[in-house]
Amino acid sequence: MREHETTVPIVRVEKLYKVFGRRAEEAVGKLENGADRAELELPGVTAAVIDASFTVERGEIFVVMGLSGSGKSTLLRTLNGLLPATSGRVLVDDIDLTDKSAGQVRELRQRRMSMVFQHFALFPHRTVAENVAYGLSVQNAPRERQRERTAEALEMVGLTGWEDRLPGQLSGGMRQRVGLARALAADTEILLMDEAFSALDPLIRKEMQDQLLTLQRQLGKTIVFITHDLNEAMRLGDRIAMMRDGRIVQVATAQEMLTEPADEYVAKFVRDVDRSRVLTASAVMAPADISFTPATTVAEALETMRRNELSGVLVTEDGKFAGAVDRRAVSEAADRGTETIAGLVDRSAARTAPETQMADLFGHAASAPAPLAVVDDGGVLLGAVTREALLNALSSGENDEQEVNARV
Numbered sequence: 001m002r003e004h005e006t007t008v009p010i011v012r013v014e015k016l017y018k019v020f021g022r023r024a025e026e027a028v029g030k031l032e033n034g035a036d037r038a039e040l041e042l043p044g045v046t047a048a049v050i051d052a053s054f055t056v057e058r059g060e061i062f063v064v065m066g067l068s069g070s071g072k073s074t075l076l077r078t079l080n081g082l083l084p085a086t087s088g089r090v091l092v093d094d095i096d097l098t099d100k101s102a103g104q105v106r107e108l109r110q111r112r113m114s115m116v117f118q119h120f121a122l123f124p125h126r127t128v129a130e131n132v133a134y135g136l137s138v139q140n141a142p143r144e145r146q147r148e149r150t151a152e153a154l155e156m157v158g159l160t161g162w163e164d165r166l167p168g169q170l171s172g173g174m175r176q177r178v179g180l181a182r183a184l185a186a187d188t189e190i191l192l193m194d195e196a197f198s199a200l201d202p203l204i205r206k207e208m209q210d211q212l213l214t215l216q217r218q219l220g221k222t223i224v225f226i227t228h229d230l231n232e233a234m235r236l237g238d239r240i241a242m243m244r245d246g247r248i249v250q251v252a253t254a255q256e257m258l259t260e261p262a263d264e265y266v267a268k269f270v271r272d273v274d275r276s277r278v279l280t281a282s283a284v285m286a287p288a289d290i291s292f293t294p295a296t297t298v299a300e301a302l303e304t305m306r307r308n309e310l311s312g313v314l315v316t317e318d319g320k321f322a323g324a325v326d327r328r329a330v331s332e333a334a335d336r337g338t339e340t341i342a343g344l345v346d347r348s349a350a351r352t353a354p355e356t357q358m359a360d361l362f363g364h365a366a367s368a369p370a371p372l373a374v375v376d377d378g379g380v381l382l383g384a385v386t387r388e389a390l391l392n393a394l395s396s397g398e399n400d401e402q403e404v405n406a407r408v
């Protein structure tokens with residue numbers, strides 16, 4: 001892979017405006033001078049996207065999130081050139097869509113991007129296989145290749161055997177799988193998904209989310225995914241762009257959005273999220289300021305634990321996590337006159353990876369005397385999660401305190 005391919009974002013949006021109505025340019029001028037959508041006061045003019053700048057990195061799932069009317073669909077449609085920008089630039093692999101002819105944009109779209117819609121947009125009188133092959137047939141791909149790609153795509157979404165059915169014979173979840181297969185068959189690097197799972201039952205929706213995550217890992221597609229559902233955004237998004245009234249108010253990971261919301265609006269928006277499913281050990285851990293080695297003397301260990309009111313301490317050996325000691329064992333060893341803590345280290349003490357969800361940390365935090373060790377792949381101690389840190393992280397949302405206590 002050339003240097004340039006690893007560093008250039010696949011999509012780059014710069015100061016993008018999309019205004020509907022006849023006095024669009026005039027509106028952009030006002031918006032550039034700080035006017036809000038509501039302050040425009042130009043009849044028949046709607047500022048759908050205002051001053052949007054962001055990049056989408058190759059291979060990421062970039063979620064655009066916001067309430068109905070915030071401008072998500074319009075933004076998506078300017079990314080693939082279905083809607084021309086009023087002002088600003090959209091670059092796909094450094095090709096500027098905004099200075100290309102309609103024909104060139106269409107060609108680029110067909111080659112580089114596929115779209116999956118909320119209501120599937122399948123042809124009702126064509127079979128599943130014909131629907132899936134549609135993008136390829138538009139591109140005049142050879143028949144044999146169409147057949148191969150269709151079979152592969154149907155297999156990827158688990159619909160092998162359904163080739164000859166009509167969409168009307170399928171459930172909603174299956175129809176959306178056909179929509180997804182059609183996008184995959186076109187073999188474009190970028191998938192644009194507009195509320196693709198919003199029409200599905202919660203259970204099926206979750207299944208589709210899982211399937212998308214699996215496919216994304218296998219295929220490494222770049223996905224721009226629109227949703228108004230925050231939990232969906234947080235499950236799927238490597239990064240999330242939050243839109244409000246046409247503007248992007250924050251682009252961040254789910255975790256950052258919870259811990260460092262850009263403003264009150266974002267903070268309120270994320271308040272009801274199940275934080276324990278979004279935050280991971282890396283967000284909750286603190287540096288393990290106090291740790292021992294097996295060579296630490298019992299006297300010193302006991303003194304340190306007493307002074308800091310610690311019931312357990314983590315132990316490292318040769319720079320790696322080795323286990324934990326608890327205060328009762330150290331205290332008893334002191335009575336016996338034992339020299340060092342080497343023989344007291346519980347080498348089976350729990351440890352976890354930085355990406356472990358907070359929800360999976362509760363059990364440990366409730367029982368063990370020492371904090372939970374967070375270690376990297378090589379066993380190096382990265383930090384420690386205490387019960388207090390878990391409580392704090394949970395309650396910085398507006399969770400009910402009793403509920404929090406019940407969980408920990």
Ligand SMILES: Nc1ncnc2c1ncn2[C@@H]1O[C@H](COP(=O)(O)OP(=O)(O)OP(=O)(O)O)[C@@H](O)[C@H]1O
Pocket residue numbers: 020021046047048066067068069070071072073074075228
């Ligand atoms: N073709 C159009 N002509 C005029 N106004 C439009 C057009 N398309 C969208 N709008 C307006 O632009 C604003 C943003 O709409 P958009 O559909 O992009 O929002 P959204 O966040 O995707 O909402 P939803 O989830 O309801 O689709 C809305 O006020 C909408 O009425």
